Amino acid sequence: MTDINGERRARAAGGVLVAATVAAGLMAGAFYVFACAVMPALARSGDRVYVDVMRDINDVIQNPVFLLVFMGALALAGLAGWQSRGLPGSRWIWAGAAAYALAFLVTVVGNVPLNDALARPGDPAALRERFEDPWVAWNVVRAVLSTLATACLAAGLTTRGRRPARSAPRTPQRPTAPHADRPPTTGHRRTPVASQDRGPDNI
Numbered sequence: 001m002t003d004i005n006g007e008r009r010a011r012a013a014g015g016v017l018v019a020a021t022v023a024a025g026l027m028a029g030a031f032y033v034f035a036c037a038v039m040p041a042l043a044r045s046g047d048r049v050y051v052d053v054m055r056d057i058n059d060v061i062q063n064p065v066f067l068l069v070f071m072g073a074l075a076l077a078g079l080a081g082w083q084s085r086g087l088p089g090s091r092w093i094w095a096g097a098a099a100y101a102l103a104f105l106v107t108v109v110g111n112v113p114l115n116d117a118l119a120r121p122g123d124p125a126a127l128r129e130r131f132e133d134p135w136v137a138w139n140v141v142r143a144v145l146s147t148l149a150t151a152c153l154a155a156g157l158t159t160r161g162r163r164p165a166r167s168a169p170r171t172p173q174r175p176t177a178p179h180a181d182r183p184p185t186t187g188h189r190r191t192p193v194a195s196q197d198r199g200p201d202n203i
Helices: 002-042 047-060 064-081 089-119 124-161
Strands: none
Touching: 002 047, 002 064, 002 089, 002 124, 047 089, 047 124, 064 089, 064 124, 089 124
């Protein structure tokens, strides 16, 4: 019964680790897209268009699906690290949890206040000047951190998936007596040739 409960806990912990890895990967992809496509495209726009589009993005992105993954990745990574204590790959998992926690902190401390400042009324050119460069820099930082978190969690998942190969049990061999395997040798005795009686004619 203990082995069954241990197997169930191991499967549950593995499922949490997989979910944490997927969630961190989704966030890394979102930040990556912003860094490589969204922000460079908006950089070509005028001040009014830039501010309006960023305001719309910041408003739309606050939806249950995004927030579930954004906050769930942090909770799942921490839970996976706690469940992995004493197991192979625990260092990788804790490293991934720490990296994503830093990415989460960068978002809360760096990007969110800039989003709030952009939402205030003001001159579009002035708002953009105070917003664009810091927000892009913080986004690159969190993209790198979340990517690192995904890689570490995946490494921990791979390490936990490896199981040492079990050596086949050796079949005990019975001690054999010396020369037991040799076929019995049969001695060939020479039959003595009977001497012939010499007759008187052979003298």
